[in-house]
Amino acid sequence: MKVVRSIAEVRQQVKQLRQQRSQGGGDAVVGLVPTMGFLHDGHASLMRRAKQTSDIVVISIFVNPIQFGPNEDFERYPRDEQRDLALAEREGVDVVFMPTVEDMYPAPTKTHVTVAELTDTLCGASRPGHFDGVSTVVTKLFNIVKPDEAFFGAKDAQQVAVIKQMVIDLNMDINVVACPIVREVDGLALSSRNVYLSAEEREQALVLSRSLEMIKQRVIEQPELTAGDIRSMLRSEIGTSSIAIIDYAEIMTFPQLEAMEDRAVVRDVAGEVIVALAVKFGKTRLIDNAIFSPSTLPQTVVHA
Amino acid sequence: MKVVRSIAEVRQQVKQLRQQRSQGGGDAVVGLVPTMGFLHDGHASLMRRAKQTSDIVVISIFVNPIQFGPNEDFERYPRDEQRDLALAEREGVDVVFMPTVEDMYPAPTKTHVTVAELTDTLCGASRPGHFDGVSTVVTKLFNIVKPDEAFFGAKDAQQVAVIKQMVIDLNMDINVVACPIVREVDGLALSSRNVYLSAEEREQALVLSRSLEMIKQRVIEQPELTAGDIRSMLRSEIGTSSIAIIDYAEIMTFPQLEAMEDRAVVRDVAGEVIVALAVKFGKTRLIDNAIFSPSTLPQTVVHA
Incomplete structure (x- = not known):
């Protein structure tokens, strides 16, 4: 080398x-x-x-x-x-x-x-x-x-x-x-900036990956979910961390990064969407995201 | 080809x-x-x-x-x-x-x-x-x-x-x-836009190369010439054309294109200067310029 x-x-x-x-x-x-x-x-x-x-x-x-x-x-x-x-x-x-x-x-x-x-x-x-x-x-x-x-x-x-x-x-x-994003076993996305985190902040930062996982699951379960629903769910979930300060918690089309109206149904997007987070824990601003194609997600089958 | x-x-x-x-x-x-x-x-x-x-x-x-x-x-x-x-x-x-x-x-x-x-x-x-x-x-x-x-x-x-x-x-x-700029025998700088010129406009446009030649000569003859002098001389010379409308007639350092104060003596510039013209003749805007190094110009010897 x-x-x-x-x-x-x-x-x-x-x-x-x-x-x-x-x-x-x-x-x-x-x-x-x-x-x-x-x-x-x-x-x-x-x-x-x-x-x-x-x-x-x-x-x-x-x-x-x-x-x-x-x-x-x-x-x-x-x-x-x-x-x-x-x-x-x-x-x-x-x-x-x-x-x-x-x-x-x-x-x-x-x-x-x-x-x-x-x-x-x-x-x-x-x-x-x-x-x-x-x-x-x-x-x-x-x-x-x-x-x-x-x-x-x-x-x-x-x-x-x-x-x-x-x-x-x-x-x-x-x-x-x-x-693809590489994560620690507990879900934290790897970042050079993770070294800034205190033990407490690092624990709280898990709310990022947890929120993203939750959103993907909800889009599968609730086909009628709108961009506004997702924004609310993200804010509410990240709000469970007492120290998290949200910079943004957004859903947009990807890679165009076009805004989606609150009432837009996520499943109706033909291409990919990104759920993107930037949140401060103490002095450290972390970002994380999930990119997926809502129209090709599995449908939850409702059993009679 | x-x-x-x-x-x-x-x-x-x-x-x-x-x-x-x-x-x-x-x-x-x-x-x-x-x-x-x-x-x-x-x-x-x-x-x-x-x-x-x-x-x-x-x-x-x-x-x-x-x-x-x-x-x-x-x-x-x-x-x-x-x-x-x-x-x-x-x-x-x-x-x-x-x-x-x-x-x-x-x-x-x-x-x-x-x-x-x-x-x-x-x-x-x-x-x-x-x-x-x-x-x-x-x-x-x-x-x-x-x-x-x-x-x-x-x-x-x-x-x-x-x-x-x-x-x-x-x-x-x-x-x-x-x-280097290529010119017609009468001095007009070649340009694809010259085709727009009427015979009269083309004749008048010779004031551009004539002005530039005059300035170079004057800088040789008058070592104390300032940027302000040159701006005045350019405006006055181009003004001899009844139809010329000046967009700019400037002297700057080259290639930095930094403005020179009116009182700055041109011969004192260590590097190159550009005398740059943009002038409209009828609907056609023409540009022309001369780039030279004032400190290395020949000095006019004053004979006793």
Whole structure:
């Protein structure tokens, strides 16, 4: 495994591996897993998925300052380079790209990639400028590494929707693969930010996955359930935690992220929907979601 | 010469040529000349410059709707496919990419690439959204053709500055080459829009190149000349045309496009400056410019 820190070096490494592994056959496939480090098993699942289809697996570790708001946790975002490298090595990663902020932004960027509409809601509404920072840095990483495919975790579902839209709109020749959320055995979605949680907060945070499971079950059981019903049920369920402060608890179409009216019957949505949560426990804001296709859910059979 | 109309086809053609021409040596270099068609000798000069360093020369012909304002000339922008193809053939172009609007924008793009600051002045101020349209479509063309180098005419000097900034900021692995303005023998800068001019307007439009020549001469002769002096001289000279309506007549640093105070002495600028004009003759808005390095201009020797 090569660990490279400069843009020139990672370009050189990827080019060399691409040449080596393209010999005697078709072109070698380069897969990129962009991360902010402090890697956990969710990230590892992306690397494992990458290895299934990519001949060369590159991961980037970069805590991107321009996607953090002024009062967010950029400075205290957890970092552990040695542990990250050990995890990447264990997963058989070929190249780890760890640039400095100065490498990525030698001067404040004048250029931004912005995706409209999809970024107006959910985390985009709570974190103004966040997704501009994400789409800009992902474009930079794509231009540096030139991957054929890139892997993102479905926990950041809005990020996945934004990146997919960007790739389509800008004709990037890259296959964007969304990988399922990885959870602890008790249901908590893995996140680098879980390290911020106290024991009490971590216990209370289980309300997120519990609410999502409940909603999926209710949609199966009650075919007439509306978006408004779901919003109420989410608020009521999350409200059972004494410390949870809801940022949003929403149901929308996916990946369009279009609002659903309160009276809209969820089962009538032809495509997918997302039930998306952002909730603060103490100082820590966690997100979680469930994406499913209501029209293809099993119907509960009512026995006579 | 291959003429291709779909994105998939141009990707396929470039890939194939790249493989063919890379055999037995280093990687073949792909050069892109993005144009809006109605090609003239200015465009031909870009193709000739491309042939000097590119093994494969691709030109795109696409009148990009999103860089035109609602009251601009998108609909009536001149088009002549047969003549364009004959010129490209004559210049030894390998691939002409002529997509339709539906190919490039199957749905309205939600994604835009924006370059701040550089786009606030000159044409950016007169044509809101214009440069967002330019940087977005150029990003798309770059992602489709994947060139190693791209060639732009210096007549659109602000466009060159914006594209160069974008390429740096987004780490695009592309060498952007600005090529000198090509002029008619009487000084008129070549432009597809010159076809709009009546004989009288064309005659009057010579005031643009005449003004620029005069300014360069004056900076040589008068070392103490200020930006304010130059603005006055430009307005007075262009004012000699009875029909000229000035949009802007400016001097700025280049490529930063930073404003110069009226009292700033031009000779004191360490880098380059641009004298930039946008002037309407009848319904036709023409632009022209001169870029030079004042500190390296010859000094007029005063003989005793």
